[in-house]
Amino acid sequence: MSTVTPLSWLWEWPHWVPTLLPGLGVALLLTVISCGIGYPLGFLLALMTEARSKPLKWTALVLVEVGRGIPILVLLFVVYQGLPSVGILFDALPSACIAFVWSAAAYSAEMIRVSIGTVPRGQSDASYALSMSRFDTYRYIVLPQAARISIPPLVSLTITMFHATSLASVITVSELMHIAYQQGAIYFNYMTVFTAAAVIYLVITVPAAIFADRLSKRLGGVTSVRQTAFRRRRTPAPIVTGI
Amino acid sequence: MSIHTETSPTETAPDVSNEFVRAEHLVKDFGQHRAVNDVSLSVAKGEVIALIGPSGAGKSTLLRCLNLLETPSSGSLQIAGERIVFEGDNLKRPQVLRLRRHTGMVFQSFNLFPHLTAAKNVALAQMRVLGRSKKEAMDRALTQLDRVGLASKADAYPSQCSGGQQQRIGIARALAMDPDLMLFDEPTSGLDPEVGAEILAVMRALAGEGTTMIIATHEMEFARHVSHRVVVMVEGAIIEEGAPEQVMSAPTHERTQKFLSAVLGR
Amino acid sequence: MEEALGLIAAATGITLLLTVVSGAIGLVLAAPLVLLSQSRQPVLRLAYTTFVHIVRGVPALVWLFIIFFGMAELNVVIPAMPAAIVALGVIATASMAEIYRGGLNAIHFGQYEAGWALSLSRFSVTKDIVFPQLLRAVSPTVATYFVGLLKDSALASIIGVGEITYVTGQQVELHGNGLTLYAFAGVLYLVMSIPLGVLSRSVHSRITRRYAVV
Incomplete structure (x- = not known):
C-alpha cells in the first residue's frame, strides 16, 4: 500500500476489513466467554448479596464493588502484569478472560440485584400468604419476573463488554484493535485501518443496540398502563421553538 | 357451587362458643410507630367479621399479623388449634408456615403472578405447598375458578383480565388452599363500584357457605348485611365491636360515631 | 516503594482533570445536540440519531486512536492530553444527549399542556416547567455517567497521558x-468514586428539595 494522501482513507478502508476479521473473531470470542461465564457468576453474586450469612454477603459485595469500581484496563493490568509479581503467570488471552469475566460478573450482579428489587413487594406477599417457602417464592415468582426485567440491561451490558474487548489489545491479545494498530504501525495508515475497525464495530453494535432498544420497549410494556397511554403521543414534544 | 347462593349468612349464626381464632394482646411496632395496639380478637368458626375504620387505623397490619406476613412484636395467636406466642425473635420458620396454612389472603392490589395463567396462579401453591400432583392441582384450580365464575379464563394471563376478574382469580387462588380462615384486605378498594359488586357477591356466597372470614372494608352496606360482627379500629386499637345493627346505627363510642357520620354522611 | 506510591497518587490530578473537562464538555454540548432530537424536521432528528449511534457504536479506544494517531497522519498533530479530552468529550456529549433525551421523554405531556393552557410563553414553559423537572430526572444518571468517565480516563494512559494508570505502569516497569x-491504583479509583456518589446524592436532594415531587 502506498502512503496515504489526506483523504484516501475514505475509500481505502474497505481493503483492510478482511485483514481485521480474525481480530473480530477473537473479540467476539472474548465477549462470549466473559458474558457466558460472567452473567451466571453475576447471578450468583446477586443472590449472595441478599444472603443472610454475613461472610457470604460481604464477600459478594467486595467482589462486585471492586469489579465495578476499578477501570477494566486496570483490572487487565492487575491480572497480566500484577499477578506475575507474586508468581502467578497467565498468558495474554487467559488474563483478558479472567479480567473480563470478573467485570461482567460485577456489572451483571448489580443489574440483577436491582431487577430483583423491582419486582413488586405484593408478589412475594401473595406467595408467602399462600404458605410458599422462601426458596419457592424466589424460584417460581420473584426470579422469573426479575429475569424478564433484567434482559434489556443485560443485552446493553453485552454490547458494552464487546466494546471493552478492544482493551485486550493493550495486553497484546490479537484481537481487532491489536491487528489494526500493528498494520497501522507498519504501513503508516492509521486512519485507514482504524476507520475499517470502526466500521466493523459499528456493523455489529448498531443492529444490536436497535435490537436491545426494541426489546426493552416490548418487555417494558407489561408493568405500567400509564406508560402506554403516554407513549401514544408519537411526535416529540416541541420545547423552545419549533425548530 | 356458584355465586348464586342466596342464603343470608346472618340466618346461620355461628356458634360463638366454638372459638376458632384467638388473638390476644397483639402489638405491632414499626420503629416508633405502634400500628397495632393491644388488639384482642376472638372469632368463631363460620363467623364473618367486618373490620372497619379510618385509613391508617391498622386494619391491614392486623390482617397481616394474622397470617404472619408481619410478625407481631408481642401477644399470642391461635388458629384452628395451632398456637404461637410472640416474644422477641423466637419465631421459627416451620411454625410460621404451619400457622399460615390455615389462612388465605385476598389483597387490595390483587397481586396475581403476571407470568402465569389464571389456572397456574391457582395451582402453583397447591403443588408446591400441599404436594398435590399437577393434574389434581389443575383440576381443583378449574373447580375454584368455576366457583367464582371464571372457568372460561383459565388459560388467560392476568394482563388479559379485567380488575374484577383478577380479584376473583385472587379469591380462587386463596380458596384452592382450603384455608380455615379467609382474610380480605380491602378487596374492592381498587375497583369501580360496579365491578366491586361482583366481588361482594362472591364474598356473600362464601359467607353463606359458612366460611370463616375477616374482611377489612370500606363497604358499609356490605358490612351491615353480610357480617355477623363489626369491629371498629381506630389508631391501632379496637374501640368498639358488636352486631352490625348495633354498631352502625347506635354506636356507643364517640369516635365510631364520628367515623360513621363521615363515611355514611349522617 | 513509597516514592512510587507517591508518584501514582500525584497523578490523581491529571485523572480528575481528564474526567472533569471531558464531562463538562459533554454536559454543555449535549444541550444543543438534544434539541436536534426534538425537532419537527425529520432530517434533523435523523442527523441526531446517526451521530449518536456512530459515536456510541464505536469503542472509546478506537476514537482515541483515530484522533491521536489518525489525525497525526493527516498532518493534524494533536498531543496526547487534548486528544484524550476531545475523544472522551465527544463520547460524553453523545451519551449525555441521550440522557437528556430520556429525561425529556419522561416529562409527562400533560405538563406542557398545563403550561400552554395557562398561556405561558414557549420560553417560559421551557425554563420554568421543563428544565427543573429535567434536572431532577437526569441528575442521578449524569452522576453515574461521571463515575464511568472517571474509569474511562484510564484509557488515556495508552497514548501516554500521565494519569494514574500510566504512572503506575511506569513505576511497575522500573520497580x-x-x-x-x-x-493501589485500583483503590485510588474506588476511593475517588465514593465522593462522586455522595456529591451526586447531595446535589440530587438539593434539587428535589427546591422542586417538590410532582
Whole structure:
C-alpha cells in the first residue's frame, strides 16, 4: 500500500476489513466467554448479596464493588502484569478472560440485584400468604419476573463488554484493535485501518443496540398502563421553538 | 357451587362458643410507630367479621399479623388449634408456615403472578405447598375458578383480565388452599363500584357457605348485611365491636360515631 | 516503594482533570445536540440519531486512536492530553444527549399542556416547567455517567497521558511490585468514586428539595 494522501482513507478502508476479521473473531470470542461465564457468576453474586450469612454477603459485595469500581484496563493490568509479581503467570488471552469475566460478573450482579428489587413487594406477599417457602417464592415468582426485567440491561451490558474487548489489545491479545494498530504501525495508515475497525464495530453494535432498544420497549410494556397511554403521543414534544 | 347462593349468612349464626381464632394482646411496632395496639380478637368458626375504620387505623397490619406476613412484636395467636406466642425473635420458620396454612389472603392490589395463567396462579401453591400432583392441582384450580365464575379464563394471563376478574382469580387462588380462615384486605378498594359488586357477591356466597372470614372494608352496606360482627379500629386499637345493627346505627363510642357520620354522611 | 506510591497518587490530578473537562464538555454540548432530537424536521432528528449511534457504536479506544494517531497522519498533530479530552468529550456529549433525551421523554405531556393552557410563553414553559423537572430526572444518571468517565480516563494512559494508570505502569516497569502498585491504583479509583456518589446524592436532594415531587 502506498502512503496515504489526506483523504484516501475514505475509500481505502474497505481493503483492510478482511485483514481485521480474525481480530473480530477473537473479540467476539472474548465477549462470549466473559458474558457466558460472567452473567451466571453475576447471578450468583446477586443472590449472595441478599444472603443472610454475613461472610457470604460481604464477600459478594467486595467482589462486585471492586469489579465495578476499578477501570477494566486496570483490572487487565492487575491480572497480566500484577499477578506475575507474586508468581502467578497467565498468558495474554487467559488474563483478558479472567479480567473480563470478573467485570461482567460485577456489572451483571448489580443489574440483577436491582431487577430483583423491582419486582413488586405484593408478589412475594401473595406467595408467602399462600404458605410458599422462601426458596419457592424466589424460584417460581420473584426470579422469573426479575429475569424478564433484567434482559434489556443485560443485552446493553453485552454490547458494552464487546466494546471493552478492544482493551485486550493493550495486553497484546490479537484481537481487532491489536491487528489494526500493528498494520497501522507498519504501513503508516492509521486512519485507514482504524476507520475499517470502526466500521466493523459499528456493523455489529448498531443492529444490536436497535435490537436491545426494541426489546426493552416490548418487555417494558407489561408493568405500567400509564406508560402506554403516554407513549401514544408519537411526535416529540416541541420545547423552545419549533425548530 | 356458584355465586348464586342466596342464603343470608346472618340466618346461620355461628356458634360463638366454638372459638376458632384467638388473638390476644397483639402489638405491632414499626420503629416508633405502634400500628397495632393491644388488639384482642376472638372469632368463631363460620363467623364473618367486618373490620372497619379510618385509613391508617391498622386494619391491614392486623390482617397481616394474622397470617404472619408481619410478625407481631408481642401477644399470642391461635388458629384452628395451632398456637404461637410472640416474644422477641423466637419465631421459627416451620411454625410460621404451619400457622399460615390455615389462612388465605385476598389483597387490595390483587397481586396475581403476571407470568402465569389464571389456572397456574391457582395451582402453583397447591403443588408446591400441599404436594398435590399437577393434574389434581389443575383440576381443583378449574373447580375454584368455576366457583367464582371464571372457568372460561383459565388459560388467560392476568394482563388479559379485567380488575374484577383478577380479584376473583385472587379469591380462587386463596380458596384452592382450603384455608380455615379467609382474610380480605380491602378487596374492592381498587375497583369501580360496579365491578366491586361482583366481588361482594362472591364474598356473600362464601359467607353463606359458612366460611370463616375477616374482611377489612370500606363497604358499609356490605358490612351491615353480610357480617355477623363489626369491629371498629381506630389508631391501632379496637374501640368498639358488636352486631352490625348495633354498631352502625347506635354506636356507643364517640369516635365510631364520628367515623360513621363521615363515611355514611349522617 | 513509597516514592512510587507517591508518584501514582500525584497523578490523581491529571485523572480528575481528564474526567472533569471531558464531562463538562459533554454536559454543555449535549444541550444543543438534544434539541436536534426534538425537532419537527425529520432530517434533523435523523442527523441526531446517526451521530449518536456512530459515536456510541464505536469503542472509546478506537476514537482515541483515530484522533491521536489518525489525525497525526493527516498532518493534524494533536498531543496526547487534548486528544484524550476531545475523544472522551465527544463520547460524553453523545451519551449525555441521550440522557437528556430520556429525561425529556419522561416529562409527562400533560405538563406542557398545563403550561400552554395557562398561556405561558414557549420560553417560559421551557425554563420554568421543563428544565427543573429535567434536572431532577437526569441528575442521578449524569452522576453515574461521571463515575464511568472517571474509569474511562484510564484509557488515556495508552497514548501516554500521565494519569494514574500510566504512572503506575511506569513505576511497575522500573520497580516491579506489579500487584501492589496496580492494586493501589485500583483503590485510588474506588476511593475517588465514593465522593462522586455522595456529591451526586447531595446535589440530587438539593434539587428535589427546591422542586417538590410532582
